[in-house]
Amino acid sequence: MRVTIFGATGLLGKPLMREWTGDEIIGLGSKSADVRDPGQVRNAVQSHRPDWVVLAAAYTDVDGCETNPDHAFDVNFRGAVNVAQAAKQFGARLLFVSTDYVFDGEKATPYEVDDARGPRSVYGRSKAEAEVELLRILPEVCIVRTSWLFGSDGKCFPDTVLKLAESGKELDVVDDQRGSPTYSLDLARAMIQLCRQEAQGIVHATNTGDCSWFEFAREIVSRAEVDAVVRPTTSDKFVRPAQRPKNSVLSSRSLEKYGIAMPDWHDALQRYLTARADGLLARTDDD
Numbered sequence: 001m002r003v004t005i006f007g008a009t010g011l012l013g014k015p016l017m018r019e020w021t022g023d024e025i026i027g028l029g030s031k032s033a034d035v036r037d038p039g040q041v042r043n044a045v046q047s048h049r050p051d052w053v054v055l056a057a058a059y060t061d062v063d064g065c066e067t068n069p070d071h072a073f074d075v076n077f078r079g080a081v082n083v084a085q086a087a088k089q090f091g092a093r094l095l096f097v098s099t100d101y102v103f104d105g106e107k108a109t110p111y112e113v114d115d116a117r118g119p120r121s122v123y124g125r126s127k128a129e130a131e132v133e134l135l136r137i138l139p140e141v142c143i144v145r146t147s148w149l150f151g152s153d154g155k156c157f158p159d160t161v162l163k164l165a166e167s168g169k170e171l172d173v174v175d176d177q178r179g180s181p182t183y184s185l186d187l188a189r190a191m192i193q194l195c196r197q198e199a200q201g202i203v204h205a206t207n208t209g210d211c212s213w214f215e216f217a218r219e220i221v222s223r224a225e226v227d228a229v230v231r232p233t234t235s236d237k238f239v240r241p242a243q244r245p246k247n248s249v250l251s252s253r254s255l256e257k258y259g260i261a262m263p264d265w266h267d268a269l270q271r272y273l274t275a276r277a278d279g280l281l282a283r284t285d286d287d
Contacts, residue, residue, distance in 0.1 A: 004050040006035055007057030011154035015188040035079030045086040052195045053087045054095045065123035066241040076126035084137040094138050095195055100147035102128040105245020113202040113254045121242040140200045144191060147206050147248050151184030152275045158220045165221050165228035175214035175232035179248040180206035183268035193260050204250035207265040224273055
């Protein structure tokens with residue numbers, strides 16, 4: 001199988017490149033192919049003629065999207081459309097990575113794939129509108145929604161928490177937003193399986209279990225054995241440019257239909273912390 005990955009140098013793209021073995025993989029970063037440029041996208045797909053195109057490139061700075069909506073839609077909506085049109089032109093399947101932010105967060109139970117979209121932020125709207133348009137262009141597209149992504153290959157919540165905690169700062173973290181932390185390595189493995197099973201439609205893929213951001217932060221410092229003060233707070237005391245969903249837990253039923261089970265988020269966090277410590281040790285040895 002031939003696969004082209006857009007966004008191969010990012011938080012999700014790097015583990016996709018490492019984990020995807022046994023197939024012919026071409027990874028493209030924004031310097032190689034800017035998804036905002038339809039010509040660059042078309043040339044990349046035409047030259048490789050992949051069976052699958054994976055779109056992991058996105059502008060994911062949620063607050064940045066709020067203050068720069070044009071850029072958010074250029075990348076997350078128009079960029080996705082460019083990739084979908086190229087995939088359709090050259091007969092490739094498409095996997096598009098989307099987000100829990102397409103929902104309003106008001107539901108009391110986990111979101112199912114057919115629940116109504118109701119984004120409350122520019123980031124969420126850019127992804128929700130991309131989903132709708134991609135389903136129109138390529139009805140067989142596979143849309144993988146995930147949440148609270150973290151990993152060793154880019155900026156993420158656990159790394160930020162640990163850097164603040166290790167510097168001696170006390171942390172106030174919101175306790176009224178719930179979701180499922182998702183390790184980029186586990187998501188990459190699930191996505192590879194979905195492509196190999198010719199998945200289509202919307203699939204929710206997160207590590208199992210859920211927590212609040214405060215509970216997540218407390219578990220991070222506890223497992224990392226960092227002596228830090230972590231206090232719960234509320235969203236109204238921690239105002240951000242973009243509104244966050246109160247509940248963004250995604251149901252795993254759609255993933256289970258493919259026989260795929262992702263590990264619990266506690267297990268995922270422990271593996272991330274081990275990989276992070278190994279990476280820091282390796283950098284120290286290099287110095």
